[in-house]
Amino acid sequence: MAYDKENIFAKIIRGEIPAAKIYEDDDVLAFEDISKAAPVHVLVVPKGDFVSFDDFAKSGADKVANFFAKVQKIAADLGLVENGYRLITNHGADASQSVAHFHVHILGGRELGGLLDDDEKIR
Numbered sequence: 446m447a448y449d450k451e452n453i454f455a456k457i458i459r460g461e462i463p464a465a466k467i468y469e470d471d472d473v474l475a476f477e478d479i480s481k482a483a484p485v486h487v488l489v490v491p492k493g494d495f496v497s498f499d500d501f502a503k504s505g506a507d508k509v510a511n512f513f514a515k516v517q518k519i520a521a522d523l524g525l526v527e528n529g530y531r532l533i534t535n536h537g538a539d540a541s542q543s544v545a546h547f548h549v550h551i552l553g554g555r556e557l558g559g560l561l562d563d564d565e566k567i568r
């Protein structure tokens with residue numbers, strides 16, 4: 446899938462749409478999810494044109510390592526290390542990816558339960 450520069454996270458990165466920013470540098474932006482699934486629900490996005498994890502993962506080992514090091518630091522700065530947190534990234538239709546700009550969800554602040562909802566288990 447080609448990257449669409451008009452996706453909502455691209456607009457947030459460009460400052461065209463507001464977001465509750467948690468962290469920003471030249472490479473990465475982190476902001477609160479508009480539809481929180483947990484007391485802490487932060488999205489971390491790279492500033493490059495990546496549709497999903499599938500193409501981001503092929504962008505180079507240094508870039509990937511740098512990105513995930515920042516995800517770790519953001520989670521730590523949010524105070525989530527002691528009690529725990531979950532990372533989610535959705536790629537494509539079966540994962541219900543709804544915004545076509547690679548992002549990692551950081552979820553925490555409560556006991557998060559099982560990996561998937563019961564009705565999503567293998568049938």
Ligand code: DGP
Pocket residue numbers: 453462464465476477478479480488534535541542543544545
């Ligand atoms: P995913 O299903 O992995 O593509 O998750 C996309 C997430 O993006 C979803 O949890 C809701 C969030 N989201 C969608 N639009 C906006 C927005 O305009 N602002 C913010 N902060 N989050 C958004």
